Amino acid sequence: MNLLVLDRITRRFGGLTAVNNVSFTVAEGQVVGLIGPNGAGKTTVFNLITGNYRPDEGSVILEERFLNGLAPHRIVQLGIARTFQTIRLFQNMSVIENVLAGCHCRMRTGIFGSLLHTPGQRREEREQLNRALAELAFVGLQESGQQLAKNLSYGNQRLLEIARALATSPKLLILDEPAGGMNEQETQQLIALIVRLRARGLTILLIEHDMKLVMKACDRLVVIEYGSKIAEGTPEEIQRDPRVIAAYLGTDNDDSKN
Amino acid sequence: MEQFFQQLTNGLAVGGIYALIALGYTMVYGVLRLINFAHGDLFTIGAYLGLTLLTSLALTDYLSGFLGVGLLALMVMGLVSIIGILLERIAYRPLRESHRLSAVVSALGASIFFQNAIMLIYGAKYYVYPQDLLPNTPIFILGMPIPLMRILILLSSILMMVALYLFVQKTRIGTAIRATAIDQDAARLMGIDVNRVIMIVFCIGPALGGAAGMMVGIYYGQINFTMGWIYGLKAFTAAILGGIGNIPGAMLGGLLLGVIESLSSAYISMAWKDAIAFFVLILILIVRPTGLLGERVAEKI
């Protein structure tokens, strides 16, 4: 069944149409990749899904619920979690606290519980701490709990962002260039992580430029160029699609990654 | 009708003064993205220096008349711009790479320092400018007597603003300033000496502020060490009103604020005069933070 449906979404900034009439669906349990040249509008599509921008036209639908106009935190509560293209961690806070940020929306303690440390509050803190630790272990960072986020390696910071997103108990995980800045080995580990995430029952939508990762990890691809969708299909189909090849010729592909 | 016209011209004159001070804020914000809280105190320093130069150097005898006042203004502007450059070097340059809040707090610290330094040096009382520096005969416009002083103030402000505008638009240095304001790193890569540009901005802005200080002394006759605070905040409001970072905006905002303030205090209430500027400020920040002529810098997510 379709978890996420984008129906003819359009977004303009002044005179520029960044996203133009884009439609696609993400079925439950799939890993879908959003690819295209730099500046094509992929991150803008993500921002439209997560509520950071509001579509000028069209709709974003999660499990038959319209997301247009909802605040980003509400969309997270409804089950969509994201990572950012430029890493946005809480750099001066510890690794475990970063993950706890994700737990926040699944907790209920309010200001009075927080001021008075009621038994309910303390129990919830313990439970969520354990949950956060579990997510850290899932991405492989269980040893780093007390470190400051800014002291992690770049690759580990990306993993931490994923752990934080997982802590929100999402149905749909949106990853914006998760392999950005990763070396060969880290990228392989990331691919394995994506496989584990899928085995967990998560649905994943990702933006990536690393073609090896995309071909290996994704069930389907959606190709965006200049704000419009130009192709959609399995990785093999997309690889052979002449329009896609034309769009990529002479642009950003890093030879060493292919 | 006459009352209205008098208030209008008064508002324009005061607005011209606000505009001169506002230009200092807007230019510094444009290149450094910093609100120079100490700018209002540079304006105050200008007022005090003008008086000091006049009286203690016994220049009053030699310096009456338009030429004399003009020379005085140039001296004041020169001195205040030196202080401006020192301010930048000591309080802001070390914080260029730091978090924005640090620079703001440092600016506040500088402002507190200046204001209290003035108080310690000069004392807390009001000082009076000599009244007979310039002739104050009324000029008749449309059959209504407008004080010459008012017209002079307005004209000199406009003159300085036009000069600045031409400077920024037409000269190479002006272009360098605009480039630095748009993107400091790119400007540096293009070979622009960013430190020099910032130094020039801290020359021009404070100079205009200092000139404004002297004008206030001459127009209103009295100065006080706290005037930087209230003028500074109003000028800042003017800069925001026009669009912070936007030079024509600061000019427009200043004139507009002066007129709004003058008309409101005449027709609504005198007691709330100072609060008008705050209301305008808050209103603008809520309704249209980019100001009348400004553009927002969008945050990339």
Added chain:
Amino acid sequence: MKVPGSVPVVLFSALILAAPLVLDHYWLDVLNSIGLYTILGLSLNIILGHAGMFNMGHAAFYAIGAYTTAILNTQYGVPVLWTLPLSGLAAALFAVIVARPIIHLRGDYLLIVTIGMVEIVRIALINDVFGITGGANGIFGISRPELFGFKLRQPQHFYYFIWLFVGITVVLFTLLENSRFGRALNYLREDDVAAEGSGINTAAYKLAAFALGAGWAGMAGTIFASKMTIISPESFSFWESVLLFMIVILGGAGNIAGVILGAFLVIGLPEVFRDLSTARMLFYGLAMMFMMIYRTQGILPPQPRVYRLDRVGENP
């Protein structure tokens, strides 16, 4: 859970308790001032230190609280202690109403608006808005607090009252720091886009921080009003806000001990060096510039929270 180092805490508490036995009325009153500013500093710390919102208008909340007490007490005869929660509520309500439209503003713009706010409040008080504020002369004749028939009159009485309040504040706010709410404020401060993207309702928490900080400052206003029995608009100017701002920033934003230290330094030091007090503000200005260049976090930077991470695998 982070527990402040126990030895310094016990030592400090002992000194505080012992002070009235050794100090004369003058110095006791200085400590009263320090205590009051500590409460105010801690309340501002919630907004500025934890949530990272540049608030230079905090004196406005202090004023609302003080005037609420003054008006309720002198006009309607409400006993001072009963006005304590009411003042807090009034200040909190005011904060929410004022903050609501401006909460999304970026740092330095928010700063400017808060300055505008405190000045408007002061001008409104001077202009006797609604006819109840007594204008520039303020309100006099506020009664002293009465606890079970015992009237607080002497500096020593107020001393224990104020420092008891400080103690309660420190305990509650320490608990708050180590909770979901406290963390949420910190996430806000670090990166509010990331916080929102992690599922935190940033707008609601920003308002909550303002409401809590304002409410506490309002209650401090009650204490102030009943101690001085006279209040006037001058006590609540922008410069009061600057003092509070400095207490938090210089002492250590986000750190309770830092704020207490800040209060002692900013309020206490000038009393010790009374000859320099006219140049006091001058030194503050220099101190601010100095601190920002050489030690931005303040004297006592915030301590990262420590969690017990050795319980992996243990089922809750």
